[in-house]
Amino acid sequence: MAGLALINNVATQKKTIGTFGGINENEVINENEFAEMKNMSSDLYPAIGPRPARGEAVAKLKKPNGTHYNNGLIWVDGTDFYYKGNLVGTVEDSEKQMVSMGAYVLVWPDKRIYNTSTGEWKSVEKSWTQSAQATIGPTVSASTFIKIKCSGIGTEFAQGDGVEISGCTNSGMNKSAVIQSRDTDYIVVIGDVEKEFTQDSGLTIKRKAPDMDFMTELDNRVWGCSSKNHEVYACKLGDPCNWNCFEGISTDAYAATIGSDGDFTGAATHLGYVLFFKEDMIHKVYGSKPSNIQINSYPARGVKKGCSRSLAIVNATLMYASCDGICGYDGGMPYLISRNIQNGYTGAAGGVCRGKYYVSLDRLGGSSLYVYDAEKSLWHKEDGTVLKMPTAGANELYFLDADGQIRPVCSDQKESKIQWMLESGDLLDGSLDKKRLHSLQFLLNLERGSYIEVYLKYDEEPLWTRLKTFTALTKQAFRISVRPRRCNHYRYKLVGVGPGKLYGFGKTYTVGSGR
DSSP: OHHHHHHHTOOOEEEEEOOOOOBOOSSSOOTTSEEEEESEESTTTTSBEEOOOOOOOSEEOSSEEEEEESSSEEEEETTEEEETTEEEEEOOSSOOEEEEETTEEEEETTTEEEETTTOOEEESOEEEEOOSOEEEEESSTTOSEEEEEOTTTTTTOOTTOEEEEEOOSSGGGOSEEEOOEEETTEEEEEOOOSSOEEEOSOOEEEEOOOOOSEEEEETTEEEEEETTTTEEEEOBTTBTTOSOOOSSSTTOOEEEEOOSSSOOOEEEEETTEEEEEETTEEEEEEOSSTTTOEEEEEESOOOOTTOGGGOEEETTEEEEEOSSSEEEESSSSOEESOTTSOOOOSEEEEEEETTEEEEEEEETTEEEEEEEETTTTEEEEOOSOOOEEEEEETTEEEEEOTTSEEEESOOSSOOTTOEEEEEEOOBOTTOSSOEEEEEEEEEEEEOTTOEEEEEEEETTOSSOEEEEEEEOSSSEEEEEEEOOOOBSOEEEEEEEESSEEEEEEEEEEEEOOOO
16 A cells, blocks of 8 residues: 555656747757747747848849948949949949948959949059150159159059059169159159150059958958968058058058968958958958058968858957857957857858847758847747848848848838747656656747647657647737647647747656656
8 A cells, every 4th residue: 555655646747948048959958949940039038939020122133243331232233333222333244342441332353442422433443555755754853753754644643643664664663653743744753763765655554453352441441362362451541542552651551471371261350450361260460550560360260261251240249150160259269159050051141130140051951041149149040041142231131032132131020921930859857767748838929810830749759740729819828738648758849820929838747667
């Protein structure tokens, strides 16, 4: 009799979860985390619910070549350059690197500049070739100021331009120089010519700019890098047209050779510094003028090749995709923030919107859009959206969808038909023994017309069992209960359509034997 009394007194246990974490794709996860999800968000934390609606398409592009934001959305469709929805110019038919410096938008590899304030275009590179007799000599006897006179020579250039002179019969004048003064038919440069001479043909003057893979802006200078030349560059202070002004003054342009191995993989401005990335190296630029600029190199997790568009700053933390996962960088050494996310992606692109980091990760099986809430340190997964050519501006993140449409990733409008899903990890309920589940309860708030299905999967069974379906006839809180069967461990899955919130998950169970 004593033995029977012991068996009948096995305690029934209850447990409630009211704080829900995000996705965790590792083998073992916490009870309040999810092994898989679709279209979920941290906005309702500690509850969890579907993501906000996405905005309507701004434009549909036939051949997307680039997007940018400078006090208005910019996009390049084939050869057409649009600003705020208006066609304002034509460019080459190639993918663009674009960076802003004030009202200027630099467009590479075209090496052109669009002024968003005046609507003017100008070319960074200029060239003049001699077509009439030229006279070259000092402005006064024994002067180092050399005047080059020829019809139209000064038309394309401005005072202070750094130019390259070639084809001069005096080989000492074939060099880089800065124009000290100019007019339509002459320029003055510093040189070494003892007496005046003439030349009939062959003289060429060029204002050139480097080819650059990645570009960024800091303190009224545009910076760039070239993997081919293993160099980094900065334009003249306040003048993005000039990259070859070297007079030994504070406003000079800047160029330096980088000795580390490998190609550059990205560039960014962060906390007052310019950063150039390789996959295993960060080059950090210190200083504000050529005389005190230093570039320090740190072996560290850099940007994965092909993932330059993943760079984004969220609440003063620079985030990007490295070979080891998504990194956060606060100025010291990068650290992984994606330990809950599987690695193995082949590409990544992302941006910031309303304090969150959105990043689409390309894997062999397809792409997935993940969202990191930096304040809560939570990851959530949305759907298979690819953030092609993302660009942030005005508290919004724009991207190109699979149909070539530019869309905002966030919206204040309602999207009533969002399909969403939550799948738990394996739940053991604190015991490796078999257990009898008396009931599972889900406390949800569903809006009218929202639909939900509850599934369970037991032990190692491959298939899910649907236990309940429910359609909300009014907007209110609902408690949905299901009665599972005896098992060692189990998973639950909620599949819904329409607005909903999961506030709590509870269970009542009795632990049985180990068999």
